[in-house]
Amino acid sequence: MNIEYIAGIIKAVTIPVMALNSIPLLVWMERRGSAFIQNRHGPNRANIGPITLFGLLHPFADAIKCVFKEPFRPTKAHPIFYPLAPALVVVPALLTLAVVPLADHIFLMGAEIPMSVAELEYGIVYMFAVSSISVLGITLAGWASNNKFSLMGGLRSTAQMISYELSLGLSIFGALLVYGSLNPNEIARLQGETFFGVIPAWGVLMQPLGFLLFLIAAFAEANRNPFDLPEGESELVAGYHTEYGGMKFSMFMMGEYVAMVTLSALTVTLFFGGWQVPWVTTEALQATVGQPLRVLCQFLAFAGKTLFFCWLFIWVRWTLPRFRYDQLMRLGWKVILPLSIVNVFVTALVLLGLGWMKGTL
Amino acid sequence: MSMDFKEQVYVVEIVKGLMITIRNLLRNMMNMRGMPTISYPEIMKAVAHRYRGRHRLTQKEDGMLKCTACMLCATACPAKCIQIEAKEGADGEAEKYPSLYNIDMLECVYCGLCVEACPCDAIRMDTGIHPPPADSREKFIYRIEDLTTYPEIKNPRDPV
Numbered sequence: 153m154n155i156e157y158i159a160g161i162i163k164a165v166t167i168p169v170m171a172l173n174s175i176p177l178l179v180w181m182e183r184r185g186s187a188f189i190q191n192r193h194g195p196n197r198a199n200i201g202p203i204t205l206f207g208l209l210h211p212f213a214d215a216i217k218c219v220f221k222e223p224f225r226p227t228k229a230h231p232i233f234y235p236l237a238p239a240l241v242v243v244p245a246l247l248t249l250a251v252v253p254l255a256d257h258i259f260l261m262g263a264e265i266p267m268s269v270a271e272l273e274y275g276i277v278y279m280f281a282v283s284s285i286s287v288l289g290i291t292l293a294g295w296a297s298n299n300k301f302s303l304m305g306g307l308r309s310t311a312q313m314i315s316y317e318l319s320l321g322l323s324i325f326g327a328l329l330v331y332g333s334l335n336p337n338e339i340a341r342l343q344g345e346t347f348f349g350v351i352p353a354w355g356v357l358m359q360p361l362g363f364l365l366f367l368i369a370a371f372a373e374a375n376r377n378p379f380d381l382p383e384g385e386s387e388l389v390a391g392y393h394t395e396y397g398g399m400k401f402s403m404f405m406m407g408e409y410v411a412m413v414t415l416s417a418l419t420v421t422l423f424f425g426g427w428q429v430p431w432v433t434t435e436a437l438q439a440t441v442g443q444p445l446r447v448l449c450q451f452l453a454f455a456g457k458t459l460f461f462c463w464l465f466i467w468v469r470w471t472l473p474r475f476r477y478d479q480l481m482r483l484g485w486k487v488i489l490p491l492s493i494v495n496v497f498v499t500a501l502v503l504l505g506l507g508w509m510k511g512t513l
Numbered sequence: 514m515s516m517d518f519k520e521q522v523y524v525v526e527i528v529k530g531l532m533i534t535i536r537n538l539l540r541n542m543m544n545m546r547g548m549p550t551i552s553y554p555e556i557m558k559a560v561a562h563r564y565r566g567r568h569r570l571t572q573k574e575d576g577m578l579k580c581t582a583c584m585l586c587a588t589a590c591p592a593k594c595i596q597i598e599a600k601e602g603a604d605g606e607a608e609k610y611p612s613l614y615n616i617d618m619l620e621c622v623y624c625g626l627c628v629e630a631c632p633c634d635a636i637r638m639d640t641g642i643h644p645p646p647a648d649s650r651e652k653f654i655y656r657i658e659d660l661t662t663y664p665e666i667k668n669p670r671d672p673v
Contacts, residue, residue, distance in 0.1 A: 185538060188537065189535075191537065
């Protein structure tokens with residue numbers, strides 16, 4: 153059997169499992185982190201005998217509880233769409249991770265194997281196409297629950313995610329113009345150079361405004377504070393997942409956290425050098441420590457950066473209050489969208505000028 | 514409310530806010546014990562020295578109650594929750610003593626006037642115990658046996 157098929161199967165199993173395993177970690181980070189920010193201890197009681205692992209067992213206890221709960225459906229909820237909606241939130245978030253490169257290509261038994269489930273030439277387009285599906289899940293959840301609060305949450309999220317999806321796409325347009333590629337691995341590799349030999353040439357330095365706009369739009373896409381209006385508990389009970397309980401509810405939570413991981417991975421790939429270990433190129437690293445350690449180093453660099461952005465999501469949630477709905481719409485349409493267009497325009501002009509100077513145009 | 518341009522851009526203000534929260538987080542991570550939250554069952558807050566807890570009836574060295582059933586506490590009680598029945602001492606010379614001394618904890622307002630009224634230091638409220646819940650009205654009526662025995666309090670006590 154071809155080594156590439158075997159590697160493909162292994163990657164297709166490992167990467168989603170890794171993403172799912174990051175959920176308990178993120179839940180723990182969120183709960184303990186928020187506790188420390190608010191001068192509390194946070195959950196630290198769940199234990200197996202004397203082992204508490206600083207509260208890390210709480211997510212597992214929660215998971216066990218949710219699995220053993222009764223799969224309940226309100227009488228008037230839609231029999232097919234009601235259980236379908238949570239799946240529509242989780243699956244796209246997991247699918248999106250398929251094109252994120254965890255390290256540079258490895259060479260194994262004469263074959264060059266990319267370290268993502270599928271290396272697509274138009275990976276970024278695929279990412280945006282698939283991640284947009286999750287808004288359908290949220291809208292469907294709101295509608296199928298047959299509850300006015302859920303419906304309002306679902307409608308809010310539709311309006312919000314459509315508004316910010318535009319900005320999300322446009323804000324990386326500038327970065328894509330700079331890289332001249334839509335292949336995530338290629339984009340990560342292009343960020344391995346340095347400016348003046350000291351500063352890593354990460355996308356954030358070439359596209360600071362693009363990064364900022366992308367980050368804001370990403371928060372809105374992930375339905376995280378300060379843009380978590382779809383679930384706004386002060387006015388909508390719990391928004392689109394009011395009627396959900398047990399495992400279906402935890403699937404919405406999983407979807408939220410996987411979306412955080414995905415968007416963090418995307419941010420890192422586009423603006424923070426992806427798997428690049430700062431100042432060290434793949435070739436130099438491989439020559440020094442050998443292939444397995446090189447892959448490990450790059451993976452750890454990638455994981456560390458991604459974890460930082462996951463933490464940023466959590467950190468911001470416990471710092472900022474929620475936007476009002478009109479403020480959200482004003483910010484999306486009147487500030488972020490025009491600024492992204494300006495960013496694309498200016499980037500294009502600068503690139504045109506540079507190409508002209510170099511005589512390539 | 515007017516904001517200058519720097520505040521309207523938000524970004525600087527958001528970073529300032531983030532710095533405040535991360536400072537809190539790091540301070541609490543470095544110094545977990547310094548947090549104001551008390552991990553209740555393991556660590557208990559000290560009971561104030563003058564805390565008026567559950568009553569107890571004090572005893573003489575021979576185990577008899579110090580109470581002489583003078584009814585001053587029952588008279589002073591604004592809630593009328595103390596019920597005393599007196600009995601003559603043995604051979605008519607020893608002091609009177611209460612054959613029945615009931616405090617209805619559902620009526621008691623923990624004012625401490627009974628303690629102040631007592632001339633014999635026979636009733637005190639120094640156990641430091643918050644009266645435990647019970648599932649019937651009868652169990653809230655504490656008799657002499659309940660008032661002379663009380664569980665050891667786990668909370669530390671403030672020094673006098």
